[in-house]
Amino acid sequence: MSEAGAGNIDLTRPKIIGTSVKRVEDPRLLTGHGRFTDDVKLRGTLHVAFVRSDHAHARIDAIDTSAAAEMPGVVGVYSAAELDQMTSPVFATSKMKDYHATPVRALASGKARFAGEPVVAVVAESRYLAEDALALVDIDYAPLEALVDPELACDENAVKLYDDLPGNVLVSRSFGMGEAEAVLAAAPQTVSGRFRFHRKSPTALEPRAYLADYDQGSRALTLYASTQVPGIIRDCLVDVLDMPGSKLRVIAGDVGGGFGGKASLNPEEILVCALARHLGRPVKWTADRMEDLLSTSQSFDEIVDAELAVGEDGRFLALKADILGDVGAFSIYPWTAALEPMQVAGFLPGPYKIENFQANVRAVATNKAPMGPYRGVGRPISAFVLERLIDMAAKKIGMDPAEIRRRNFVREDEFPHKIGSGIVWDRSGFLDCLEQVIERADYDGLRRHRESARAEGRWFGIGLASYAELTGIGSRLSAAPGMPINTGTESATIQVDSSGAVTAHFGIASHGQGLETTLAQIVAEEMGVRLEDVEVVQGDTAAVAHSTGTYASRSAVIAGGAGTLTARTLRSKVIEAASHLLEADVKDIDFAESLISVRGTNKTMSLRELARAVYSQMGSLPAEVRAKVDLQASEFYDPHFGTTTCATHLAAVEVDPETYKVTIHTFVVSEDCGRVINPLIVDGQVHGGVAQGIGAALFEEVVYDETGQNISASLVDYVVPSAAEVPPMTVHHLDALAPSTLGGYRGMGEGGTIGAPAAIANALSDALGHLDVEISELPMTPERLFRVVEAAQAQKGE
Amino acid sequence: MSGKHRLQLRVNGVAHDREVEPRLLLSDFLRDELDLTGTHVGCEHGVCGACTVLLNGDSVRSCLCLAIQAEGSEVTTVEGLGSVDQLNSLQEKFREHHALQCGFCTPGMLMTATDLLSKNKQMSDEELREGLSGNLCRCTGYEHIVSAVRAAFADKGGDGS
Ligand code: FES
Numbered sequence A: 001m002s003e004a005g006a007g008n009i010d011l012t013r014p015k016i017i018g019t020s021v022k023r024v025e026d027p028r029l030l031t032g033h034g035r036f037t038d039d040v041k042l043r044g045t046l047h048v049a050f051v052r053s054d055h056a057h058a059r060i061d062a063i064d065t066s067a068a069a070e071m072p073g074v075v076g077v078y079s080a081a082e083l084d085q086m087t088s089p090v091f092a093t094s095k096m097k098d099y100h101a102t103p104v105r106a107l108a109s110g111k112a113r114f115a116g117e118p119v120v121a122v123v124a125e126s127r128y129l130a131e132d133a134l135a136l137v138d139i140d141y142a143p144l145e146a147l148v149d150p151e152l153a154c155d156e157n158a159v160k161l162y163d164d165l166p167g168n169v170l171v172s173r174s175f176g177m178g179e180a181e182a183v184l185a186a187a188p189q190t191v192s193g194r195f196r197f198h199r200k201s202p203t204a205l206e207p208r209a210y211l212a213d214y215d216q217g218s219r220a221l222t223l224y225a226s227t228q229v230p231g232i233i234r235d236c237l238v239d240v241l242d243m244p245g246s247k248l249r250v251i252a253g254d255v256g257g258g259f260g261g262k263a264s265l266n267p268e269e270i271l272v273c274a275l276a277r278h279l280g281r282p283v284k285w286t287a288d289r290m291e292d293l294l295s296t297s298q299s300f301d302e303i304v305d306a307e308l309a310v311g312e313d314g315r316f317l318a319l320k321a322d323i324l325g326d327v328g329a330f331s332i333y334p335w336t337a338a339l340e341p342m343q344v345a346g347f348l349p350g351p352y353k354i355e356n357f358q359a360n361v362r363a364v365a366t367n368k369a370p371m372g373p374y375r376g377v378g379r380p381i382s383a384f385v386l387e388r389l390i391d392m393a394a395k396k397i398g399m400d401p402a403e404i405r406r407r408n409f410v411r412e413d414e415f416p417h418k419i420g421s422g423i424v425w426d427r428s429g430f431l432d433c434l435e436q437v438i439e440r441a442d443y444d445g446l447r448r449h450r451e452s453a454r455a456e457g458r459w460f461g462i463g464l465a466s467y468a469e470l471t472g473i474g475s476r477l478s479a480a481p482g483m484p485i486n487t488g489t490e491s492a493t494i495q496v497d498s499s500g501a502v503t504a505h506f507g508i509a510s511h512g513q514g515l516e517t518t519l520a521q522i523v524a525e526e527m528g529v530r531l532e533d534v535e536v537v538q539g540d541t542a543a544v545a546h547s548t549g550t551y552a553s554r555s556a557v558i559a560g561g562a563g564t565l566t567a568r569t570l571r572s573k574v575i576e577a578a579s580h581l582l583e584a585d586v587k588d589i590d591f592a593e594s595l596i597s598v599r600g601t602n603k604t605m606s607l608r609e610l611a612r613a614v615y616s617q618m619g620s621l622p623a624e625v626r627a628k629v630d631l632q633a634s635e636f637y638d639p640h641f642g643t644t645t646c647a648t649h650l651a652a653v654e655v656d657p658e659t660y661k662v663t664i665h666t667f668v669v670s671e672d673c674g675r676v677i678n679p680l681i682v683d684g685q686v687h688g689g690v691a692q693g694i695g696a697a698l699f700e701e702v703v704y705d706e707t708g709q710n711i712s713a714s715l716v717d718y719v720v721p722s723a724a725e726v727p728p729m730t731v732h733h734l735d736a737l738a739p740s741t742l743g744g745y746r747g748m749g750e751g752g753t754i755g756a757p758a759a760i761a762n763a764l765s766d767a768l769g770h771l772d773v774e775i776s777e778l779p780m781t782p783e784r785l786f787r788v789v790e791a792a793q794a795q796k797g798e
Numbered sequence B: 001m002s003g004k005h006r007l008q009l010r011v012n013g014v015a016h017d018r019e020v021e022p023r024l025l026l027s028d029f030l031r032d033e034l035d036l037t038g039t040h041v042g043c044e045h046g047v048c049g050a051c052t053v054l055l056n057g058d059s060v061r062s063c064l065c066l067a068i069q070a071e072g073s074e075v076t077t078v079e080g081l082g083s084v085d086q087l088n089s090l091q092e093k094f095r096e097h098h099a100l101q102c103g104f105c106t107p108g109m110l111m112t113a114t115d116l117l118s119k120n121k122q123m124s125d126e127e128l129r130e131g132l133s134g135n136l137c138r139c140t141g142y143e144h145i146v147s148a149v150r151a152a153f154a155d156k157g158g159d160g161s
């Protein structure tokens, strides 16, 4: 055994949590040795290409696959006739009243409901050959009227997407608190508007990809998938394919971004599994970008009619909103069609006290790709609507936008606070974030800059947006309203193996968040080992008994909590074993940086030595001690309700009056995510979120024409911002008191996307204030901006 | 079926002599024939830049090239930079500055940045952003990528190279 200095070194020991340690993931990803789904090459793999519906809405009368099937290299051609035999449909059920579930199937059965829906699958020896055969598949469609306008789709006489449902409205709910209608009617001042946030695509850089491998000997299926939710997919496929979970494993290796677009069950996932089992060979499908833009779940697409009542003192008195969500062709599994529009309503009151609130929500099916979760889920729309109304109100009563917010925030002594939709905020720095942004962005300086810019006739504006969100949601709430599956718990299993190596198993599925690093930081610090000695296993259903994945800003809070508890349990086992092996009292054992020592002596032991003694050197420990100190532990964590994360964003923009190009002059974020595990990673998450928020505000829109064709299915038409469009930005963190979650963490992966569109919409409205322009539609492309300004000028001229 | 063509080229310093279909894309050749899966494919239509490699020292989009167009060329992919145990200085800067999250855009970013570093003495942030604007990243918001490449330029200046 080695010798080392002993004594109490706790205070001088370097902290791992809170440090920007370099990421564990990076060396492989920087050298081309990551393992994304399409990088997995299995011998004998067959490749799938899909014939996708070129109609938005059509009856499928006949399918002739015979010519395609005869092409050299083609192994099989399949339609719903075969797939419906091999699989059963999936329904996203809900506890919600007045909700109608719709089936999710591998291939369109009887009818195609959006342009891009998979209808026929060609399986061939290579992707090139599979694609060659597509042209030979003959499908006889009887076109039906395409429903593109969500308001028309609600009409009871509209053509129906599902003949067995009463209509196209899949969800209809009303809820609130107080007397919103009456207060609005009697209010001294009201502001209102119709707000439109168009459809968006998550557009992870890695297109979706799936590879199913069926082992005939063991009758076991492994699905390699670019998914955020391997656990949810596994638990669902068990029923779809009628296989035990022990024979079905889902592995999400390296995943090239998700943002919600890889958080649902997709038809192609079902298909590759069913065909791999049927053919006894590995079956792979990798989307190209066009397929991804056509068929990956999309988001937003809401029309919100909202009205806010304010007193002369700037206090918010009542808020009312009618929300119509266009949820596309089916109710997505497991989140349901209620997800996005219900969240818009749920979070609409924001971080403010508004005693009277009323929301009416409808989700309507149309002939578009399905709506699914996307970074922020609903809240980017809530923030856009409310923050716009607030600025309109401030203008109306002649108050500064910062001051009106200050007057209405839930205050320090008012937490926990229940807002009108029933959501409860726990203590979070609502006001502090605003004050920090005002100070750090030099709000007064910016206002002076604005005045001088305006004096020169330039269109310069400043916009603020504050929001709050629930993160790390525990088992008492559902991550999606009414969804029956539990997403509120996580477990961790950590073991010290017989070589002394530490492996920590989690159920989450990192796809850019760096969770292999942050969870290792937590385990290392809580257990007492060096960071480099912790191996994190995640993104694999074989790792833990139950898991769901990474979404809804939950992983750091819930998996971090499970890791903390488990590391603590295992630490005490190590210390107990050591006290026997080193013949010292438990209280005198120190365990830090992977070294076990007896305080005040020079007796030390490595983890490897301890593991060998426990596992291999029989007689080194009394039998009853050996039974107790098995070197593994497993614990659950459930934060019950979760916690509140908040931020204020400030944007300053300038509009070019000639080209209507928008330049972002300043972007500053102040946020409260509780205790920071890794500052660089947190900043990176905010930057990325803001960049997507900028895309949502100014560039990105999925456009369907009146026949239901998606005319934005390339990266030329669907504009993702590049380094030239995204401005430099600064992010500040509150050093606030940690919330009640274990470890004091709040979730923070989505927030950037929630605040940025609202802040930019407010900044644009401010820049165009002299023209009486109020921005009520996003994305505000140069063309839209031009039209809005033109309309405002025409009205002024009248 | 189209006949196969002989293709001779060097990739990361290694000579290859293969028979390929004329329609085979360079990106697919690298990924499927040579198993160099570090070159990623994000769009297959020339916009995202994930598939960027160096062809005789110039950055090109390998999804827009046929493999046979690389006949007689020297191709450098991300696997030709540093290794897991010994990152090169640009890769090291990416790691230090947290310039990657999911890592899908990273190989293309590194190849474009390598090209910029080899052809420019200095670049302002604005020029850098312009220079990187053909490579999309959906995760980082570019802030840390710009700092990493800026730092790589500073280092280069320091070396006097
Ligand atoms: S894959 Fe080549 S540019 Fe996108």
Ligand code: FES
Pocket (backbone or CB within 6 Å): A205, A256, A257, A512, B099, B100, B101, B102, B103, B104, B105, B106, B136, B137, B138, B139, B140
């Ligand atoms: S790191 Fe994910 S796309 Fe750039």
